[in-house]
Amino acid sequence: MVSDSSRQSSPSRPSTLSRRSALAGLGSGLVGLGALRASDSSAASESNAAARSNAGSDPTLDWPMARYDAAGTGYDPDATGPKDGAKVKWRREPDRFSGGTSSPILLGGTLYATGRVLLALDAATGETRFAHEGSYRSSPAGSAAEAYDTETLATAAPRGVYGLNAGGGLRLFGRQFGVERWHGPGREPGFSVFGPPTVVPPVAVGGTVYAAVPGTKHVAALDASSGRELWRASPGDELRRPAVRDGRVFAVNWPSRATAYDAATGERLWRTDLGEQMVLAPTATREGVVVPDRTGVTLLDADDGSVRWRADHGGNATEGAAAVAEGTVYVQSATGGRLHALDLETGEQLWSAPDFSEGTPVVADGVVYGRNYDELVALDAADGSVRWRYESRVPLSTPAVGDGTIYLVAHDRLLALEEDR
Known part of the structure; x- marks a missing residue:
C-alpha cells in the first residue's frame, strides 16, 4: 500500500471547554457549563417531544446529511415523498435567511438549513x-457526539469546518449561546478568477466527520465532539464531497483523480487517474465507486481502483452527483438536458428522460426526484415516465425526503411539498 501525507493528531483537552468559551461573555455568576448542559438536554427533550406530537410525522425518519448518507446514495429505503402529485404543505421566508442553495437535512422532526x-x-x-447567524455555506451533516446530549451538525464555510449544536444551545437576551461547539481546520481562500470558492459539505459516520478542508488540497477526519483532527491527507485541488463506505473514504479531485483512504488511519489505499478532467462527487456502493464526470460515468472497484465499466452519456456536466437505488444509477447531464438510469452492475442504459439540467437526483419509494434549475420533476424509477412537476421560479436545492414530504431550499425560502390528493 502507498503511504500518503497523513498524520495522527495529538489529543486535545476535553471539548467541554468550548461550552465555557461560548458563555464567557455572560459573566461567571450568570450561567456556567452545567446550565448550558441542562439547556442542551432541555432543548433536545423539547425538540423530540414536539416531533413526537406532530401528527403524521415520524421523528425517527431522518435525512441526516446531503444525499442522505455518507456513501452519497441519495436513497433512503424507508422514506416516502409525493408520488402522484405535489402541493405546498408549508412555505417559509425566515428573516436573514438568504442565498440558500444547499440541501436541507432532517433530524428528529427538525429541518436544518444554511443560508x-x-x-x-x-x-x-x-x-x-x-x-x-454565521457564514455557514454547506449542507450540515448530523453526527453523534459523545461529549454532548444532542448531535453535532458539521458544516463548512470559506474559513473552515464548524461543529454546531443541533439543540440550539441556550437563548438569552434574544440571542443564542452555545451553538458553535468547535471550529476545525481551514484557510481563507485567495482570489480566484473562477468566482467564489466552492464549499464542500462534510459527511459523518458514527462520531467522525470527514470533510474537504476549505481553502486547501486536504481531506480530514475530525472528532464530532471536539473537532480534533484525527488524520489528514492530500488528494489534490478542487475536491468534491467525499463518500464513505465499509471503512474507506473515497475522494475525487481535479483534474481526473480518484483516491481511496482507510477511514480509521488515513492511509492511502489506491489512486486512479481517469481520462476525463472534470470528475464529480463519488457515490460508494456494494458494486464499487460510481464517479460521474463531464461526459459520462465510471464504476471503479472499491478494493483497487480499477475500472469496472464506463458509460458515456454525451453530456457536459460540471456539477452534481449520482444517486444509486436498488441496483440502478441515476445521473443528470447538461447538454441535451437528460436524466439517465444505468444498470449498476453493467453500466447499460435502462432509460433516459428529457428536460433536465445538471444536478443531483434523489430516490424514495420508487420515485426519482430530479432538479431542473427552478423545477422539481418526479419520475417513475422503473421507466422514467413523469409523475408530476413543481415550478418554483427560483433555483432549487437538492431535496431531502421524509415521511411523505419533500423539503427544499429555494434562495430565501424553505418549502415542504406533500402529496396532492
Missing part, C-alpha cells in the same frame, strides 16, 4: 425553532 444563518424549523409546521 447566512443556521436555521432550525419544525419539519411538520415550518415554524422556526432557532436561528443562528
Whole structure:
C-alpha cells in the first residue's frame, strides 16, 4: 500500500471547554457549563417531544446529511415523498435567511438549513425553532457526539469546518449561546478568477466527520465532539464531497483523480487517474465507486481502483452527483438536458428522460426526484415516465425526503411539498 501525507493528531483537552468559551461573555455568576448542559438536554427533550406530537410525522425518519448518507446514495429505503402529485404543505421566508442553495437535512422532526444563518424549523409546521447567524455555506451533516446530549451538525464555510449544536444551545437576551461547539481546520481562500470558492459539505459516520478542508488540497477526519483532527491527507485541488463506505473514504479531485483512504488511519489505499478532467462527487456502493464526470460515468472497484465499466452519456456536466437505488444509477447531464438510469452492475442504459439540467437526483419509494434549475420533476424509477412537476421560479436545492414530504431550499425560502390528493 502507498503511504500518503497523513498524520495522527495529538489529543486535545476535553471539548467541554468550548461550552465555557461560548458563555464567557455572560459573566461567571450568570450561567456556567452545567446550565448550558441542562439547556442542551432541555432543548433536545423539547425538540423530540414536539416531533413526537406532530401528527403524521415520524421523528425517527431522518435525512441526516446531503444525499442522505455518507456513501452519497441519495436513497433512503424507508422514506416516502409525493408520488402522484405535489402541493405546498408549508412555505417559509425566515428573516436573514438568504442565498440558500444547499440541501436541507432532517433530524428528529427538525429541518436544518444554511443560508447566512443556521436555521432550525419544525419539519411538520415550518415554524422556526432557532436561528443562528454565521457564514455557514454547506449542507450540515448530523453526527453523534459523545461529549454532548444532542448531535453535532458539521458544516463548512470559506474559513473552515464548524461543529454546531443541533439543540440550539441556550437563548438569552434574544440571542443564542452555545451553538458553535468547535471550529476545525481551514484557510481563507485567495482570489480566484473562477468566482467564489466552492464549499464542500462534510459527511459523518458514527462520531467522525470527514470533510474537504476549505481553502486547501486536504481531506480530514475530525472528532464530532471536539473537532480534533484525527488524520489528514492530500488528494489534490478542487475536491468534491467525499463518500464513505465499509471503512474507506473515497475522494475525487481535479483534474481526473480518484483516491481511496482507510477511514480509521488515513492511509492511502489506491489512486486512479481517469481520462476525463472534470470528475464529480463519488457515490460508494456494494458494486464499487460510481464517479460521474463531464461526459459520462465510471464504476471503479472499491478494493483497487480499477475500472469496472464506463458509460458515456454525451453530456457536459460540471456539477452534481449520482444517486444509486436498488441496483440502478441515476445521473443528470447538461447538454441535451437528460436524466439517465444505468444498470449498476453493467453500466447499460435502462432509460433516459428529457428536460433536465445538471444536478443531483434523489430516490424514495420508487420515485426519482430530479432538479431542473427552478423545477422539481418526479419520475417513475422503473421507466422514467413523469409523475408530476413543481415550478418554483427560483433555483432549487437538492431535496431531502421524509415521511411523505419533500423539503427544499429555494434562495430565501424553505418549502415542504406533500402529496396532492
